[in-house]
Amino acid sequence: MGEIVRYKRDVWGEEVILGVSWDLLWVVAVAVLVLLAAHAIIMAALANKKMDKPSGEGRRVLRHESIDRAFHWIMAASILVLIFTGIAPIIGLRIAWLNFHWISGLILTFVVIFHIVRSMFWQDFKSMILGPSDFGEPFDSAKKPGKYSFEQKGMHWAVTVVVLAVIVTGVLMFLQIDSPFWDRTNSMPEDQLGLIFLLHGLSTLALVALASTHIYFAVRPEKLFYTRSMFTGWISEDEMAANHDPSKWTPKEAD
Amino acid sequence: MAYMHIGKDFVPPDVPGKVTGRxxxxxxxxxxGMVYARLLTSPIPHARVVGIDASAALAMDGVYGILTADDVYPDGEPNSTGLKILTNEPTLVGEPILAIAAIDEKTAETALAAIDVTFERLPFVLDPLDSLREGGANAYPGNSNTYVFRQGFATEKWSEDQVASFRAGSEPTAEAQQEWTFGDLDGAFANSAFVYETTFSTAGYPHHSMEPRSAMAYWEDGKLYLHGTSQSLTGLADDMAGIVGVPKEDFVFINVATGGGFGQRARAGSIPNMAIPAKLSQKINRPVMMRATREEEFTFGGARMGFQGWIKVGFNADGTMSATDLYIVADAGGKGGGGDASSAGDLISMLYQPEAMRFRGTNIGTNSGHRGAQRGPGQNQMSPIISPILDKAADELGISRFDIRKINTPENGDVHGPGRTQVTSAYMPEALEMARARFNWDERESTRRRQRNGSKVIGLGLGQGYHNAGRSGMDGIVTMGTDGRLRIHNGVGNLGTYSYAGTSRAAAEVLKMPWERCDVVNGRTDNHLPITSPQDGSNSTFTNTRTCYGAAQDLLAKMKEIAATDLGGEPDDYDVSDERVRRNDDESVGYTFAEVAQRAMELRGKFTGEAELPEELAEWTQISVSRLAGDWFMGVYHDPRHEGTVTGFTVTACEIELDTETGKYEILDMISIGECGTVMHPQGLKNQLVGGAVWGIGLSGYERHLYDPQNGIPASTGYWQSKVPTYLDTPETIQTGWVDLPDPENPVGVRGIGEPAMGSVSAALTAAISDAMDGHLFNTAPITADMIINQVAGISEEAVPLAQNNFRG
Amino acid sequence: MVATSNDVMPDIELYQPTDEANALALAASLGNEGWLLGGGQDTFGWLKDRNKIATAMIELTQVDAWKGIRETADGIEIGAVTTLTDIANDPLVQSRYGLLATAAGKVASPQIRNVGTLGGNLVQDARCWYYRRGLDCYRAGGNLCYADSPEGLNREHAIFGASRCVAVSPSDTAPALVALDATMVISSSSGQRTVPAQDFFVGPARDIENMTVLNDGEILTAVRIPNTWANAEFYFEKVADRNVWDFALVSIATAMKVSGGTVQDARVAAGAVECVPRRLQAVENALRGQQRSEQLADQVASIATNGAQPLNYNHFKVPLLGNLVKRAVRG
Structure with a gap:
């Protein structure tokens, strides 16, 4: 324990970066567990002071179009597969993980590219922009967000950065192995390769933390309607009214 | 001529020690007080040492000191090719950077691991053609890639197209560093009935001597005692004193036996690492043992130069070789190579006597193993390439494969090479006929050639080998004490060929001395030995029989003079027999050898080496004689130069059964015939022929020199990865024979044989493989199982043509 | 900075247990710090060159229970530290399982077979020269393969089943034992487990750093060969650059039951083409029930090489494997 970076000797005996120290995986796991448990306890203690839970009945407004829901779940599935297949050999599971890993990685890459393009031209990109005013939101209970809350925007952009880092480093690593599309080369100098492995490892650790947090909030009772909306597409007007400011977000009525 | 010793087997004096391990x-x-040195060698193929921090290592218990290039070369490293003792600019992986001395090897290793060397990495290259290409990396210091004799380091470049077209199979168009020519080349090609043109490649590979080049040194009373490993003794010690920087009279080189010497242990310049314990011992004032590892033996032990070549050969309708045009780019490795390329050309000019010939050659460095002399350097790379070409010509012209060799073969009076030098003698026709008869060549050709049995095919091959095999101009010393025993001071190294003992027998022959009454004085230079040529170039037999014979003749003349003076008559009235010098007309009048030695001791002066010495004695010999003078009845001789090229020839015939499904072949039968003048030592000759055969099989079928093109690290450092042929890869028995006709330039008619013994076998083997493959010419050596399988399956891999230090070259 | 060549044995604690329980207890307590020593042929090079480090060594060859060849109700059991020479020369093995006797007799050289053990031959590490040189490649826990590249020296490497690492299974006895449907007996201080020979070896896709299923603390203690293939028709051929002291370029081991020229059943395994001994089940299926002929040999040869993915310098292994399968079918 204690080290962040692992080193190796390059072909000529000089020390270069090998990658992240996987001891950190346990550090991240423990830290996330502790933080989320603390959050759960605090939320439970505060629960009786909370307002009533808004009703999911009644008129529905559209929160996520089906194509975006599909994107989300494909992305989620690929990230979970990537995390599992990536971590399996580290924790000693003897499975043939690599093909699943890069195939999932490619899927993730494609859907992320799709999402970026779609978000810029077909979606309300502004709804996800994190502006200075958003930072006051957590401290002012009267201030309600538009389509996405401060936490949601924060999670989105954190995931964006981390997933892009994972993808860029992952694609560079993918180029270093045999695939149906090319034969591998040793074209990348070992120190650069080590740096890519390190960044991939660090972003993986961040992704594990973010994914855990995201899943945790997704199953929290007060946020469960968001999760439902990611399956069904809609939230109720009641839920909308309780959590969002209609002047900032005017959704279509759901079918 | 009937000899008492020459041509007879005997037990060389070192044999009991070798058999018993003593x-x-x-x-x-x-x-x-001896301590142990270990080397820190370069992990990088081309680099500059920027800094060495050994403070942690030197602070360790049991560590006595460090030696770096700065210690060895306080005024900077010599600006020349060749291995340095230690270097700050390594040009190959494994080159020694520094040595550390410690109480034991383990401590030294631990100390080495604690030393921090900072390197500046420099571009490296592993294929000469890659270096020749514009923009290609250069292997040598100062961004150079070649070393031109008398000019120094230089950079040679070809255009991209010139390199590409050569790799694609065309004649190189760039100007070569070296060129020689004779005859009307264009005219001879124009008149040729058959012309064959191809590019070719041959692999370099290391010596793999059983004994790595370890050494132990200590200083005592101002003298350096160096226990080393060499194939020469005085020939090496003479230069080694200079490398260490110690006066010749204060240097004792001790080397009783050597576990293999095949070229790179002949001269001090190729084993400068022996100076490391000497220098370290001087620095820390303790005896230092430096054991070299197997890998170190590979990396700085020296290797053969690989060739990337182009050849065009023309034949007249009668099968005579009309012309040869040869262009070779030779891989000079990390430290500069030798004259292999020109020697390859010389082989063709000698063996096939073309009417016209042009040779062009260029040496280019690569950051691979150190290159230099190795058994038939140049000739033996060419042998396996040219032999199948001869067979192709024979088949095209409708001449038998035997006849095309016989028609072209050199004979007495023939000349060779750029200087058109005449041979001292050549009995190659006799050797060919002997191989033909003993091998039943004609019958095999008609009944067995290309016979098929399932996937197996019979192939027959004939090969010839040549090397110039003799020098002159060295010195001889013999002494006799009052016990009447003959002491032959022989400076020849004991490299396992027994030539140190065999050549001594020429002295015994002169004095008609029974062998058991002779002592070969050898093994260490403080035994007062004469200078000899280094034991390379197959020269020892010719060179040192001349000196031993001459020194004994001097002793004989002195015996006769003493007898005539004391007992009456003229010296010519006397001769020797039964260890007596006695009158020819009355054998009762004379002295025993003990008596004449006693008289010599009384008379002194020239008889005891104190006066009237030959004028041209080398400095080394002078020191030896001066130390012996007055204590012994002495014969001293300086050998004048001989005329002409001393030849060593071999002929090999073999039959193989090649399996086209596995690419493997079995050598069913093989015979090697030596043509080396009068045979000096039949058992020794047989050993040379058989040992050479094993290596020839390695050259044509097995051995490889691999470096990873990505990072310049060697992949074939040991016996396994180098694929040295094993017992089951060689024929069960290798028949041998010899012509045994005297050479006029040697007093007992002998010439050398070591190097061609390998070349003819490699030539016969590639010829047999091509024969079994329906005449397909691989134009490369070695030809390995994968190449045969690929050829049969019609697979052409994406490998770079003519690549060096790789699987295909 | 390290030196490129060491050739000096480091300090190491040597344990020489003579009974099974002791050896297993040592293996358990030392875990991956305890280097298991059989004949030493896959040990001393690693340690002397300090390319692998071990602080302790457990010599297994003094445990009598793990030595020798015993007849069992269902075949034979060979102790894992039995020498290859003893196996090659054993009358029982020769008469019933000639395939293994031949394969054991083709390992390396007589000197190595005299000290080398069956277990050592089976669990020996990859012979990829980059890995053996001590480079930090995938197999050594690094993040790249030096062999699988356009310029890499990969003539001896895999044509099947590579996954980042392209090293091959170097063992001569492994394909023979796969063909004989042997079972590996794995012991540890917590008990014994058995694994079919075929599943004993692991490719890089599943575990890039280990070539077998052995975990720390586990020792391969015996190999059981069932009666199923006793006295079948066997064929073993190893093609290597040299006839002594070399690893296979490709090897083939087959056991066939032939009746009246018809192949009743067959097991076929090839060595040195994949990181594990490659069982050629498609070939077995194609052989079953067929009349032995040159045509059949040609047909199954192309099945055997189906899907091969040669590297830059090992294309020859494809026809070579096909040819060896042909020869095995011809008998």
């Missing part, structure tokens, strides 16, 4: 090699010596 003989001592450098590593077997010890000295009180």
């Amino acid at each position: 003989i001592k090699y450098a590593e077997d010596y010890t000295r009180e």
Whole structure:
């Protein structure tokens, strides 16, 4: 324990970066567990002071179009597969993980590219922009967000950065192995390769933390309607009214 | 001529020691207070040492000191090719950077691991053609890639197209560093009935001597005692004193036996690492043992130069070789190579006597193993390439494969090479006929050639080998004490060929001395030995029989003079027999050898080496004679130069059964015939022929020299990865024979044989493989199982043509 | 900075247990710090060159229970530290399982077979020269393969089943034992487990750093060969650059039951083409029930090489494997 970076000797005996120290995986796991448990306890203690839970009945407004829901779940599935297949050999599971890993990685890459393009031209990109005013939101209970809350925007952009880092480093690593599309080369100098492995490892650790947090909030009772909306597409007007400011977000009525 | 010793088998004096294991090699010596040195060698193919931090290592318990290039070369490293003792600009992986001395090897290793060397990495290259290409990396210091004799380091470049077209199979168009020519080349090609043109490649590979080049040194009373490993003794010690920087009279080189010497242990310049324990011992004032590892033996032990070549050969309708045009780019490795390319051309000019010939050659460095002399350097790379070409010509012209060799073969009076030098003698026709008869060549050709049995095919091959095999101009010393025993001071190294003992027998022959009454004085230079040529170039037999014979003749003349003076008559009235010098007309009048030695001791002066010495004695010999003078009845001789090229020839015939499904072949039968003048030592000759055969099989079928093109690290450092042929890869028996006709330039008619013994076998083997493959010419050596399988399956891999230090070259 | 060549044995604690329980207890307590020593042929090079480090060594060859060849109700059991020479020369093995006797007799050289053990031959590490040189490649826990590249020296490497690492299974006895449907007996201080020979070896896709299923603390103690293939028709051929002291370029081991020229059943395994001994089940299926002929040999040869993915320098292994399968079918 204690080290962040692992080193190796390059072909000529000089020390270069090998990658992240996987001891950190346990550090991240423990830290996330502790933080989320603390959050759960605090939320439970505060629960009786909370307002009533808004009703999911009644008129529905559209929160996520089906194509975006599909994107989300494909992305989620690929990230979970990537995390599992990536971590399996580290924790000693003897499975043939690599093909699943890069195939999932490619899927993730494609859907992320799709999402970026779609978000810029077909979606309300502004709804996800994190502006200075958003930072006051957590401290002012009267201030309600538009389509996405401060936490949601924060999670989105954190995931964006981390997933892009994972993808860029992952694609560079993918180029270093045999695939149906090319034969591998040793074209990348070992120190650069080590740096890519390190960044991939660090972003993986961040992704594990973010994914855990995201899943945790997704199953929290007060946020469960968001999760439902990611399956069904809609939230109720009641839920909308309780959590969002209609002047900032005017959704279509759901079918 | 009937000899008493020449042509007879005997037991060389070192044999009992070798059989019982009592003989001592450098590593077997010890000295009180001895410490152990280990080397830190370069992990990088081309680099510059920027800094060395050894403070942690030197602070360790049991560590006595460090030696770096700055210690060895305080005024900077010599600006020349060749291995340095230690270097700050390594040009190959494994080159020694520094040595550390410690109480034991383990401590030294631990200390080495604690030393921090900072390198500046420099571009490296592993294929000469890659270096020749514009923009290609250069292997040598100062961004150079070649070393031109008398000019120094230089950079040679070809255009991209010139390199590409050569790789694609065309004649190189760039100007070569070296060129020689004779005859009307264009005219001869124009008149040729058959012309064959191809590019070719041959692999370099290391010596793999059983004994690595370990050494132990200590200083005592201002003298340096160095236990080393060499194939020469005085020939090496003479230069080694200079490398260490010690006066010749204060240098004792001790080397009783050597575990293999094949070229790179002949001269001090190729084993400068022996100076490391000497210098370290001087610095820390303790005896130092430096054991070299197997890998170190590979990396700085020297290797053969690989060739990337182009050849065009023309034949007249009658099968005579009309012309040869040869262009070779030779891989000079990390430290500069030798004259292999020109020697390859010389082989063709000698063996096939073309009417016209042009040779062009260029040496280019690569950051691979150090290159230099190795058994038939140049000739033996060419042998396996040219032999199948001859067969192709024979088949095209409708001449038998035997006849095309016989028609072209050199004979007495023939000349060769750029200087059109005449041979001292050549009995190659006799050797060919002997191989033909003993091998039943004609019958095999008609009944067995290309016979098929399932996937197996019979192939027959004939090969010839040549090397110039003799020098002159060295010195001889013999002494006799009052016990009447003959002491032959022989400076020849004991490299395992027994030539140190065999050549001594020429002296015994002169004095008609029974062998058991002779002592070969050898093994260490403080035994007062004469200078000899280094034991390379197959020269020892010719060169040192001349000196031993001459020194004994001097002793004989002195015996006769003493007898005539004391007992009456003229010296010519006397001769020797039964260890007596006695009158020819009355054998009762004379002295025993003991008596004449006693008289010599009384008379002194020239008889005891104190006066009237030959004028041209080398400095080394002068020191030896001066130390013996007055204590012994002495014969001293300086050998004048001989005329002409001393030849060593071999002919090999073999039959193989090649399996087209596995690419493997079995050598069913093989015969090698030596043509080396009068045979000096039949058992020794047989050993040379058989040992050479095993290596020839390695050259044509097995051995490889691999470096990873990505990072310049060697992949074939040991016996396994180098694929040295094993017992089951060689024929069960290798028949041998010899022509045994005298050479006029040697007093007992002998010439050398070591190098061609390998070349003819490699030539016969590639010829047999091509024969079994329906005449397909691989134009490369070695030809390995994968190449045969690929050829049969019609697979052409994406490998770079003519690549060096790789699987295909 | 390290030196490129060491050739000096480091300090190491040597344990020489003579009974099974002791050896297993040592293996358990030392875990991956305890280097298991059989004949030493896959040990001393690693340690002397300090390319692998071990602080302790457990010599297994003094445990009598793990030595020798015993007849069992269902075949034979060979102790894992039995020498290859003893196996090659054993009358029982020769008469019933000639395939293994031949394969054991083709390992390396007589000197190595005299000290080398069956277990050592089976669990020996990859012979990829980059890995053996001590480079930090995938197999050594690094993040790249030096062999699988356009310029890499990969003539001896895999044509099947590579996954980042392209090293091959170097063992001569492994394909023979796969063909004989042997079972590996794995012991540890917590008990014994058995694994079919075929599943004993692991490719890089599943575990890039280990070539077998052995975990720390586990020792391969015996190999059981069932009666199923006793006295079948066997064929073993190893093609290597040299006839002594070399690893296979490709090897083939087959056991066939032939009746009246018809192949009743067959097991076929090839060595040195994949990181594990490659069982050629498609070939077995194609052989079953067929009349032995040159045509059949040609047909199954192309099945055997189906899907091969040669590297830059090992294309020859494809026809070579096909040819060896042909020869095995011809008998």
